[in-house]
Amino acid sequence: MSNKVALLFTPPFPSKFTGMPIGLLQLATEFDRIGIETVICDLSSNDINPDKPEEWNEDVDDIFNEVKNEIIFIGISTSSPGLRDTIELAKYIKTKKHDAIIGVGGSHFYSIHDFWNDKRTEVLDFVVYGRHFHIKDFVNAIAKGIDLSTIPNLSIRKSDIGKKFPKQIMDYDVDTKHEMPFINFELLKDRRNYRYEGTAPRWASEENQVAQISTVLGCIFECRFCVSRSNGVIKYDLDSVLKRLDELTKQGVRFIFFDDPTFNLYCERNRLLLRKIKQLDIEWGCQSRIDLVDKSKLREMKEAGCTYIFYGVESGASKIKKYIGKEIPNSIIKNNVKMTKDLGIKVGISVIFGVPNESESSIQQTFKLINDIEVEMMLSPSFYAVYPGSRAEKDYQNERGKLNYIEGYSREKIWREFDDGYGACHYYPPEYAKQVFSRIKELEKGNKKITLI
Ligand code: B12
Ligand code: SF4
Numbered sequence: 001m002s003n004k005v006a007l008l009f010t011p012p013f014p015s016k017f018t019g020m021p022i023g024l025l026q027l028a029t030e031f032d033r034i035g036i037e038t039v040i041c042d043l044s045s046n047d048i049n050p051d052k053p054e055e056w057n058e059d060v061d062d063i064f065n066e067v068k069n070e071i072i073f074i075g076i077s078t079s080s081p082g083l084r085d086t087i088e089l090a091k092y093i094k095t096k097k098h099d100a101i102i103g104v105g106g107s108h109f110y111s112i113h114d115f116w117n118d119k120r121t122e123v124l125d126f127v128v129y130g131r132h133f134h135i136k137d138f139v140n141a142i143a144k145g146i147d148l149s150t151i152p153n154l155s156i157r158k159s160d161i162g163k164k165f166p167k168q169i170m171d172y173d174v175d176t177k178h179e180m181p182f183i184n185f186e187l188l189k190d191r192r193n194y195r196y197e198g199t200a201p202r203w204a205s206e207e208n209q210v211a212q213i214s215t216v217l218g219c220i221f222e223c224r225f226c227v228s229r230s231n232g233v234i235k236y237d238l239d240s241v242l243k244r245l246d247e248l249t250k251q252g253v254r255f256i257f258f259d260d261p262t263f264n265l266y267c268e269r270n271r272l273l274l275r276k277i278k279q280l281d282i283e284w285g286c287q288s289r290i291d292l293v294d295k296s297k298l299r300e301m302k303e304a305g306c307t308y309i310f311y312g313v314e315s316g317a318s319k320i321k322k323y324i325g326k327e328i329p330n331s332i333i334k335n336n337v338k339m340t341k342d343l344g345i346k347v348g349i350s351v352i353f354g355v356p357n358e359s360e361s362s363i364q365q366t367f368k369l370i371n372d373i374e375v376e377m378m379l380s381p382s383f384y385a386v387y388p389g390s391r392a393e394k395d396y397q398n399e400r401g402k403l404n405y406i407e408g409y410s411r412e413k414i415w416r417e418f419d420d421g422y423g424a425c426h427y428y429p430p431e432y433a434k435q436v437f438s439r440i441k442e443l444e445k446g447n448k449k450i451t452l453i
Contacts, residue, residue, distance in 0.1 A: 001035050002037075002069075003069045003070055004069055004071075005036065005038065005039060005067055005072065006028070006031045006037070006038045006072060006073040006142070007038075007039050007063060007067070007071060007074045007075070008027060008028055008039065008041070009024075009040075009060075009077075010024065010042050010044040010045070010076065010078070011044065011076060011078055011086040012043040012049070012055070012056040013048075013050065013079075013082045014047055014048065014050070014422055015422075016380070016419050016453070017197060018194055018195065020185075020194055020211075021042050021045075021188075022183065022212060023105060023106055023131070024040055024075070024077045025184070025187060026135055026181050026183055027135060027138075028040055028187045029181070029187060030139040036139075036143060037069055038187055040188055040189070042193075046059075046193065053092070060089070060092055061096070071097065072142060072143070073101075073142045074093060074100050074103070075103045075104065076089060076090060076102065076104050076106075077104070077105055077106035078106045078107075078108050079107045079108055080108040080405065080409075081387075081409055081422065081423025082423065083108050083406055084406050087123055087124070090102045091123050094123060102123070102124055103124070103125060103127070104128070109128060110131065110388075111231070111389030116155070120406050121406075122157075125156065126154060126156040127155050128153060128154050129154070131231060131234070132232075133153050134152065134153075135181070137151055178235070178236050178237055179236065179240040180213075180215065180244050182244060182247060183211075184251075185208075185248070185253065186208075186251060190208070191205060191208040191209075192205050192208070193205075194210050194212070195210075196285065197378070197453045198378075199257070199346060199378075201254075201283060204254045207252075209254040210255045210256075210257070211248050211251075211255070211256050212258075213248075214236075214259045215236050215258060215260050216260040216261070216266070217231075217261075218231055218232055218234060219265075220265065221262075221289070221325075221326070223312075223314075223324050223326045224324045224325050224391045224395075225352070225386075225420075227387050227390045228261045238272060238273065241273065245277065249280050253282065255282065255283045256284040258285070260286065261287070262292060264288050264293060265289075265292065271300070274300050274301060277305060278303060278304040278305065280305070282305055283305050283307045284305055284307065284308075285306065285308030286309060287310040288311060289311070289326075289328070290311040290312070290332065290336050291328045291332055293339075294336075294339075295343075298340055298343050299343060306345055307345060307346060308345065308347075309340055309345055309347060309348070310349070310380075311333075311337065311348070312326070312349075313337075313349040313351055314326055315351060315355070315362065315365070316330055316367070316368055316370070317361070320355050320358065320366075323356070323357050324352070324355060330372075334369070337349065338373065341377065342375070346377075347376075347377040347378070348377065348378035348380060349373075349377055349378070351366050351370065351379065351381055352381075352383070352420075353366075353381060353382070353418075353433075353436045353440075354383040354426055354428045354436070355384045356384070356395070363439070367443055370447070370450065371443075371447055373449075374449070376449045376450075377450060377451075378450070378452075378453045379452055379453065380453050381417070381436075382419040382421070383415065383418040383428075383433060384420075385420040386425040386426070388405065404425075409423045410422065410425070414430050414434050414437060418433065
């Protein structure tokens with residue numbers, strides 16, 4: 001190891017789900033590979049209130065007190081709702097280290113290319129656009145002090161706002177073979193926080209044996225609220241995926257969450273993947289579109305060690321399904337949830353409220369669908385959120401004007417009860433969200449088969 005260190009942060013964010021910061025882990029793995037120490041401070045993984053800086057400043061202080069090596073890089077990874085607190089975090093870091101150069105990347109920048117035009121971003125020094133980013137070249141440039149303007153898809157602030165290197169957005173070449181990068185999960189010091197809301201076996205998280213990977217990035221569907229489509233699809237080359245799975249089990253991993261937007265999409269590839277997973281003697285979970293499973297597929301998944309599937313059900317009302325662009329009939333939903341559970345696989349479903357054309361009747365139809373599913377399942381209520389890059393953003397822009405990417409987002413406590421709630425932009429006020437949530441709690445009380453997550 002050299003005497004240099006890279007500090008990697010996520011902003012404080014009271015997210016309901018404590019997934020791993022995969023982008024940061026990829027960066028850390030590359031720094032580590034060339035002998036540079038890394039410290040990952042995943043403030044999003046703790047249930048920290050961003051509005052109480054004393055709750056997270058202390059964590060940042062500890063890092064600056066403990067780090068002995070020369071800091072050669074400070075980076076923050078953010079989603080759109082985390083942007084405001086990314087700026088707060090960067091400001092705080094600069095009180096600790098005045099000459100810090102802070103770079104940002106992550107999902108917010110999949111579709112935002114005029115980032116510097118906003119004066120509030122002044123505290124940030126460079127930004128990485130999208131996920132088509134050459135990590136190896138970047139890390140090398142940082143280590144050797146090479147001019148970062150040579151790295152594609154990266155934009156650097158010059159001394160004044162507006163004076164910057166021109167953005168260099170490279171389109172993704174669909175024919176390129178994408179090797180799945182190696183991720184060293186051991187660089188994440190404590191994996192106990194990552195329990196996947198009870199879906200990972202407790203022993204696995206307590207013994208740091210959990211991992212989270214995506215074998216495919218992006219999605220071919222285009223549900224109105226979702227940004228997964230906006231940055232193209234990367235299907236990692238299957239041989240490299242299989243190799244990575246071997247390495248993970250050698251690292252001692254015994255539970256994997258496959259965070260592909262929808263795990264069962266590419267049938268033949270998926271079948272080969274399942275065959276491999278079966279040999280590994282691990283438990284795993286995934287998320288999937290519910291119309292992409294059937295009995296034989298579910299059986300294959302179960303036999304390969306699948307213990308949990310999360311389905312995006314969204315609504316029981318056809319007018320909402322039509323609006324969001326996910327028209328899966330209730331009969332398929334009921335049937336496939338039951339089939340999954342009957343095969344011994346735990347089920348979680350997400351339902352979405354606050355869609356612009358929501359009505360009393362559509363809410364009731366969703367509640368009815370939930371009650372009609374006659375098996376135990378976990379229920380994750382979500383609230384229609386407008387994120388950059390989605391079709392919802394275009395609607396919003398036409399109807400209400402441009403999204404305010406930094407301050408236009410909800411901060412009230414009630415939004416934390418929903419996935420895609422806190423920190424997002426909504427069509428409805430928090431009072432409405434409160435009413436909806438109290439009805440969901442009533443539903444839970446009256447239905448012993450559901451557990452809210
Ligand atoms: C894993 C995941 C999570 C995990 C971990 C998130 C994290 N911090 O990494 C958990 C479960 C915590 C999570 C939570 C949330 N998520 Co999420 N999540 C994902 C998921 C499934 C995969 C993301 C991923 O790891 N991609 C792979 C990595 C390699 O890509 P990447 O992070 O973009 O990193 C690349 C580059 O951006 C770059 N990079 C990234 N960070 C940095 C930093 C620096 C300094 C540099 C130089 C480069 C760099 O390097 C990487 C390699 O190219 C995506 C959906 C998808 N399949 O893409 C949604 C997604 C990113 N999540 C989303 C949302 C909305 C959320 C939540 C807001 C939900 C909620 N309300 O609670 C929270 C926000 C949490 C937060 N901290 O801000 C949206 C983001 C929309 C948006 N415009 O921001 C997505 C796209 C899902 C969707 N379809 O809408 N999420
Ligand atoms: S909601 Fe699911 S199916 Fe729809 S676009 Fe997003 S990832 Fe794809």
